[in-house]
Amino acid sequence: MRKRWGRLAAVSAVALTAACGIGDRAGADTVTMTVWTSNQEQLDLLNRLAGEFSAQHGGTPVRIETVPQADYTTKVSVRLAGGDPPDLGWLGAPDAVGMAATEVLADVGPALREDPTYRLDDFVPSAFTNWQDGDAVYGVPFSTSPFFVVYNRDFFSRAGLPDPAELAARGEWTWDRLAALARELQPTLPGGSYVFQSNEGSLYGPLPVSWPTLDPLLRAYGARFASGDQCTMDSPEAVRAIATLHRMVSTDGTAVPPGAQADFYAGNAALTITQLSRLSQLEGAKFRYGFAPLPAGPGEQPRVTGQAGLVVFQQARHRDLAIEFLKFLTSEGPMRELARFFPPPRRSVLADAAQVYAGNALPPDAVTDILVPGITEGQAFQYPRTWPEIKTAAQPVFDELWVPGANVPQELSELCGEVGPLLREKG
Template identity: 40%
Template sequence: MRATLAGITASALTLYAMTSTAFATDLRMTVWTGSEVHLKMLNGIAEGFKAKHPDVNVKFETVPVNDYTQKLTFQVAGGNPPDIAWMMEDAAPAFENANLLMDLGPTLKATEGYDFADFSQPAMGLWQKGDTVYGIPFSTSPFMIYYNKDMFDKAGLDDPLALAAKGDWNMDRFQEVAKKLTAANPGKWGFEFKDGEGYASRMTHALLPPIRAYGGDIWSNHECGFDKPEAVKAVKQLHDMVFKDKSIVPPGEQGDYFSGNSAMTVNQISRASKMAEAGFKWGIAPLPSGPGGESPVIGQAGLVVFAQGKNKDIAAEFIAHMTSKENVAIMAQFFPPARKSVLESDAFINGNKLIPPEMMKNVAAAIANGRVHPAHEKSPQILAAMAPRVDALWKANADVDAAIKGICSAIQPLL
């Protein structure tokens, strides 16, 4: 009898395990970070969700940033979208207008204690139309200057943070110190474009900050801005820095600020995770101002659920969990928040172990005063049309005026 009972019990346990496994839900979430620190943080947030939903497993899939939007588009077109995805600000309008994204509004607003109104309205501009919520920004991150203080000290120069504090950090001073840094550090450069991709996947990220500093924009109100006088001056200054001063890493070369080969670069605070292993003293500072004044540029990324996904409802619940006040505060060390309560807290200013409070104050100010990188529903086509025209610009003997006109001729019909 005991043997029979034992057999029945074992069979029942086996059946329970099989049933539990059969009903487990695996959520796929694509991200463009491969940072161990970032993934550890994300997995910790997923474990908190699993405590309430034991049958749900969240799997984070890293897709390289340079191919991210293209590969995400292929997955969606192939009928195999992830359940949840990070989405770049410039891609959001195309996915929204194609009705590919789930309305998260009902789930978020029904979540106890969520406080949807805590999200800054400007930060929600790309992700909400009326009552429809296509995504929630998890990162509203301004572009900042990262600098190698050791290289500045070797050149006997004030670093960008010190120059900004004196009101002397502008585009002219930026060009001057980049040239001096290059001269003082043979074989290295004064400046490198964002992620070393300023001539390719990050071309708008390279051109936008100086153009904004001069008072222009790359496009606005469906009109190309590259050929406006402010933008032309900014682009010509960059061209001089690349080919006359030879202070910016040129096309075909890799500077790699993070390895100590460039004195300055532009990036966001998520990249601070890479600085723990840097072999030099470093800091972050605001972007240089210009004739247009201080013009912080904000890069934004949101969390979305695909309308054709297999696990939409539970995926939306995970986004509600991930963007709660508690978890936004955890992510804020790398991804500046759109929640006003977190952004305005002392915990945000003092909570980053890698970035001192005086530098984080500049981050908070840039979020408060900055404008998001321009987006458009045809961003992929616009960038594809731009690419050969931008290539023509980055040549030593380029006719810069003609190249800039060529950019506008290529993209205006798409705008």
């Protein structure tokens, strides 16, 4: 792995924000873990679990430190570069791949494999896609959250059109069908509304946040960002996939265009791609809603997950205890409790999903038919080790894709010209 640590050292020091945990302050004997949630229920649960771990380990203080998500990676990187590391923390998959490539993360693989009570084989097969390099394991996903569709049933009903769940039940829920249906539905919607809103409305933002919309689209058409160290975004399948969405944005006017504001949860989009953690926004909704799997296509029925994992930092002052805390939080019992917030990659917990998610916004049939297979059969986008460089090089090309009249095949060819050498660059 190449050394990129010097880049982190160049970032100016920024203090971490609010913290909470067992004990009032993090002393020299305190195990510290950074998280990005500010949800009080989640923090209360994490602190209770930290207290249980502390009691099992001689009263060792454990402190949960919360950092705003928008600043999380930067502020953790500052601490690492400044020699003031947390012992362990949460990371999203792309950040974990980048940090593993800089040798910032500890290999926890031996500790997981050597503990028979941990039951490493209980995890779904694809769980470690972005957390393992050969035998080395640089993190354990505590959340493997599948993407799916939530839609406004009232819009479809008033237009006299079949809704996505009905189409899915008939095997007709595809991107091509969605594009055609959207042309019929759009004229019936209130002013300022659109049929399709991308995941969190982020299609035109930085590549990492637009990818939850683009990766399922590509997979549906049998395309991938890359095959091995070769860029395949210029393949006929990828061109067809991107062109479908481009027409919805620029020609049909059925997808939220750049610069427009439309929010499904506020009632001005007919459907969006979402995850379990976003469904709290449905509370108080003034419309009926339903759920469907991701649209399929000529390539496959995509089942795509986003992941966040727990990592131990190489510089951790309490590395052994940090690894034990990681194992504790990702063991079956604590993961069963965390599951109500974070979809678990452990099959033993998923076996009781109907009970775990009873009373959740996702109805029982959607839990069994969408959520569980989304995890057990789902695939996470595999981030190359050079992802930080790739996303920087690719972003200007992706920005050009959404300009009206863009030449999609040409733009995707240029994209591969930019990122191809970075894919072939050895980590």
